Amino acid sequence: xLRFIVRRLLQLIPTLLGLSLLLFIWLHxxxxxxxxxxxxxxxxxxxxxxxxxxxxxxxxxxxxxxRFLKQLLTGDLGNSLSExxxxxxxFLERFPGTIELTVVAMLFAIGLGIPLGYLAAKRRxxxxxxxxxxxxxxxxxxxxxxxxxxxxxxxxxxxxWFPTFGRQDTTIDATHITGFYVLDGIMTQEWDAALDALWxxxxxxxxxxxxxxxxxxxxxxxxxxxxxxxDYVRTAQAKGLTERRIRGRHVLRNAMLPVVTVIGLLTxxxxxxxxxTETVFSFTGIGQFAAQSIDHRDYPVMMGFILxxxxxxxxxxxIVDISYTFIDPxxxxx
Amino acid sequence: xxxxxxxxxxxxxxxxGREDVRAVDGVTFEVRSGEIVGLVGESGCGKSVTSLALMGxxxxxxxxxxxxxxxxxxxxxLRTDQRTMRDLRGREIAMIFQDxxxxxxxxxxxxxxxxxxxxxxxxxxxxxxxxEAELLLDRVGIPDPRRRLKEYPHQLSxxxxxxxxxxxxxxxxxxxxxxxxxTTALDVxxxxxxxxxxxxxxxxxxxxxxxxxxxxxxxxxLCDWINVLYAGRVVxxxxxxxxxxxxxxPYTHGLLSSIPRLDSVRGERxxxxxxxxxxxxxxxxxxxxxxxxxxxxxxCVEGPPELTGGAHAFRCVNPVLEESGQDEAAxxxxxVSGAIE
Numbered sequence: 001x002l003r004f005i006v007r008r009l010l011q012l013i014p015t016l017l018g019l020s021l022l023l024f025i026w027l028h029x030x031x032x033x034x035x036x037x038x039x040x041x042x043x044x045x046x047x048x049x050x051x052x053x054x055x056x057x058x059x060x061x062x063x064x065x066x067r068f069l070k071q072l073l074t075g076d077l078g079n080s081l082s083e084x085x086x087x088x089x090x091f092l093e094r095f096p097g098t099i100e101l102t103v104v105a106m107l108f109a110i111g112l113g114i115p116l117g118y119l120a121a122k123r124r125x126x127x128x129x130x131x132x133x134x135x136x137x138x139x140x141x142x143x144x145x146x147x148x149x150x151x152x153x154x155x156x157x158x159x160x161w162f163p164t165f166g167r168q169d170t171t172i173d174a175t176h177i178t179g180f181y182v183l184d185g186i187m188t189q190e191w192d193a194a195l196d197a198l199w200x201x202x203x204x205x206x207x208x209x210x211x212x213x214x215x216x217x218x219x220x221x222x223x224x225x226x227x228x229x230x231d232y233v234r235t236a237q238a239k240g241l242t243e244r245r246i247r248g249r250h251v252l253r254n255a256m257l258p259v260v261t262v263i264g265l266l267t268x269x270x271x272x273x274x275x276x277t278e279t280v281f282s283f284t285g286i287g288q289f290a291a292q293s294i295d296h297r298d299y300p301v302m303m304g305f306i307l308x309x310x311x312x313x314x315x316x317x318x319i320v321d322i323s324y325t326f327i328d329p330x331x332x333x334x
Numbered sequence: 335x336x337x338x339x340x341x342x343x344x345x346x347x348x349x350x351g352r353e354d355v356r357a358v359d360g361v362t363f364e365v366r367s368g369e370i371v372g373l374v375g376e377s378g379c380g381k382s383v384t385s386l387a388l389m390g391x392x393x394x395x396x397x398x399x400x401x402x403x404x405x406x407x408x409x410x411x412l413r414t415d416q417r418t419m420r421d422l423r424g425r426e427i428a429m430i431f432q433d434x435x436x437x438x439x440x441x442x443x444x445x446x447x448x449x450x451x452x453x454x455x456x457x458x459x460x461x462x463x464x465x466e467a468e469l470l471l472d473r474v475g476i477p478d479p480r481r482r483l484k485e486y487p488h489q490l491s492x493x494x495x496x497x498x499x500x501x502x503x504x505x506x507x508x509x510x511x512x513x514x515x516x517t518t519a520l521d522v523x524x525x526x527x528x529x530x531x532x533x534x535x536x537x538x539x540x541x542x543x544x545x546x547x548x549x550x551x552x553x554x555x556l557c558d559w560i561n562v563l564y565a566g567r568v569v570x571x572x573x574x575x576x577x578x579x580x581x582x583x584p585y586t587h588g589l590l591s592s593i594p595r596l597d598s599v600r601g602e603r604x605x606x607x608x609x610x611x612x613x614x615x616x617x618x619x620x621x622x623x624x625x626x627x628x629x630x631x632x633x634c635v636e637g638p639p640e641l642t643g644g645a646h647a648f649r650c651v652n653p654v655l656e657e658s659g660q661d662e663a664a665x666x667x668x669x670v671s672g673a674i675e
Contacts (some may be wrong), residue, residue: 231436237391239451240424250439319459328441
């Protein structure tokens, strides 16, 4: 098992090297450059040239890439061109927000999706089944920014049950240690701060959960339907076991395998930034940050962002692969 | 006294936009305590549906059952509520299925699959349940049972898996064991061992058994009483020796001449029954076997023949009346003592 993990992590190195080279060349070929974003359209060619030179953008691309790699090997992702601060710091300020949002969204999606999918399969062709299948189709089709504004308009603006934007109320004097506001609140026992941060997560969490929820409902339903027809479920019934035992031990455990794969992929996807949800709720996360960096042609930020997301993806998938071995004894990691 | 009395059992499958399918059409048979009864027929004759109906395991929707199946103390298995059925299943009536690999849960250790029956019906838990499961595995001939408890179905051989399923079925010493083609998915050598094991277990426990099979070789060495099914009806019912000595229905006769015997002459050709089950007529229009029968006359299609003939009864207007007079069951037997040695 340990060898498997180490090897998978080592495989990251060539992946990241290839990815970074491709991206580096591609990003630098994009029209426009950081100097335009910095100086505006009306800057004189001389000032532009001066800024480009100062940023080292006139060197041949492989020299620039070499410089980037050298920095990377020391764990340094460089400085942001627009904010003049280390990329890693900017990233660390924003990633906790995205992780919190992802966790909350996935909790909603899993907590609602698996029971709904199971019930839909168990009561096939009932109104509940039709509602779940139809509802999940709507959830997949509806644009996130539309759904987000709708939820916000109803529950935050009209009913006033939840805050409209941000990660925490600015009037609360909260101590921040890790950048995970809920966790910070719990660690410092500032319960009002923790609760407030959690409260801020509900609406964006629900918005972000819509698509994963729909996918999990569908996959669970399909998978449970298949398992319900398996011979071993009939054996379990023939043993006179209770419904509960059959459901937990025999149906869900087997039906979970495809669901776990999908949960892994979805989590990876959400972590790589929920740009729209973060924008709608003015939520400080990496999604918004990444979108800005593209506007500013902030090459170091874009590079850093993509490389970090690649690492996150690999790790999430590694966790999924490892969790397989616990659910299905036939799967052996090698 | 009969343990199970099945009267006029019928199972009809409805599906939207299609004609109803009468999978079982008035099946009547009886199982006495400690007796082994065979239900024999080719695929599609309704034998598996019969067993699932008795276990209450048919899908809840789109299925209509008729008739009665009175078990022991007067419970009608077809009409009783789910709760009572759940209490009976696994404790009083147990079942063994055809394919041991797909019938075992792939992600749960064998031991847990045995102990869950013990917990459910005998209230055993923890180490006591484990100990009992070990004894059960040992009883069905699984070597090194302590280690096997922790293993998963894919780590066992086909024969071992079927033995494990048998262990689960006999865990509560049921009064009735229904075995649905328990040897079909196994190698011939393993088949004989499994049959021998089943015979031994039911004799020791005094359990009655319904053996469902398409293989007359299986029933020949095992069953006290045999019902031959065709197209959802019993076409012939008789004691083992009577049936093999004097197969009266042309279908039974055909089945017996289509399988090799120990005393058949080398090079002699087998006589298969022409056609397939798909050629059958609905019983309402006469004998369902008529299209495949070589003794067919006009009388055969005038109306469904009744089951006649007392103890050795058959459903035919042109029965085969030749009789060999000797007990021929042994010549077809698939048992260790019969065929292998």
